[in-house]
Amino acid sequence: MGDPSRVGEARRHAAAMSSRLGFDAIQSGRLAVAVNELGNNLIRHATGGRLLLAAREVAGSLAIELLSIDDGPGMADLQACLRDGYSTAGSAGEGLGAVSRLADDFDIHTQPGHGTLILARFYRERDVAGKPRRPNGGFAVGAVCLAAPGEHVSGDGWGVALQAQRADVVVVDGLGHGPDAAEAAAAALTVFDPLHGGAPGNFVERAHQALRGTRGAAIGAYRMDRETGRIRFAGAGNILGRVISGIGDRTLVSQSGTAGVQVRTVQEQEMDWPAHALVILHSDGIQSRWQFDDATVLQRDPAIVAAFVIWKFSRGRDDATVVVIRRAENQT
Known part of the structure; x- marks a missing residue:
């Protein structure tokens, strides 16, 4: 993902997918922000970056999963990268921290010098308090x-x-x-x-x-x-x-x-x-x-x-x- 215009393309694709699958406006908006933040991170910081977006249903719960994959440079201090205000590129430094708060499930694997994988998952079904209804199986x-x-x-x-x-x-x-x-x-x-x-x-x-x-x-x-x-x-x-x-x-x-x-x-x-x-x-x-x-x-x-x-x-x-x-x- 070396072309900044691809970030907008991914965001529009995510918006169309979430609308087609019946996600509410709040979840659709959170997904759009995550796509934007992770896509821009790939442009600014990474080499060989890709964004993968897919929906899947397991045990009656529908989720959209966003995966960011890159070939480097990886994160030497993951906890620092997740803190708001931390940046190595002169930006506001709110990307990963924001995504971790917006997503229902969030996970990272990073290898300094090799690359990073980031998962952000958003569930469609919510309870009366707005909490995600995750599959509750074994x-x-x-x-x-x-x-x-x-x-x-x-x-x-x-x-x-x-x-x-x-x-x-x-x-x-x-x-x-x-x-x-x-x-x-x-x-x-x-x-x-x-x-x-x-x-x-x-x-x-x-x-x-x-x-x-x-x-x-x-x-x-x-x-x-x-x-x-x-x-x-x-x-x-x-x-x-x-x-x-x-x-x-x-x-x-x-x-x-x-x-x-x-x-x-x-x-x-x-x-x-x-x-x-x-x-x-x-x-x-x-x-x-x-x-x-x-x-x-x-x-x-x-x-x-x-x-x-x-x-x-x-x-x-x-x-x-x-x-x-x-x-x-x-x-x-």
Whole structure:
């Protein structure tokens, strides 16, 4: 985002999105200020800056998420940068502090000399006191889904269904990219129940039939159980998963095949899900072998973790999707 005019373009896009989705004037105004502040920060301070804006619904609550990503220089003193009046560019220095107060959820990961990720989330539903109605389940979920360079739609897709003790998640990667790949991904997601999910193996079989007549897709389906600490999963093609904690890193690998074209008899697998481990799922727009050079990012909001994986490990030539799930901290 090197052109200052792009900030105004992003602000107008945010305004149109919030209006279309029924956000009230107060929340729409807060979102516009956040877009303006984070966009201008990228222009003034950062290199390789990007703003990502998307809406998603989880557990009946609709939110607009704003992600700022840059390649540097990072913040040597994060707390100082969040204080009003602090500036390194001769401005009023109210940007990050203002955004942190305006957003319903706010989080930052920064690496001095490397770059910064910032999340600002705004919820549509409010209670009578004006407080946000956040999803109150046993899981926290974050995701980033990007189209291939030069494309206007992504050939990837994802879905999540949350229950008190169970999370069902699917990731789909239509073959190739562009509109035909997007059509395939959408066809697979039509058989996923966003309220109740479904057994992983059953989803793969139903998606295989739904994808007949399309170019086909790689798919992965996962059921995470808080109570048993187990993950059941099934898939076809190169959707990959990792179960990562500070002391462990295990890979969830699907069987070969292409849903809608050729799939062998679907086999479900199981794996332990340690209490503090994140589950990170991604399409093949992300490198298959990657490692965190800074494990502190695992403590951040799952949306920040997903953006980090995109930021550091995207191949840069295909659609790329990352979905991150962890147990919610306020649950036992």
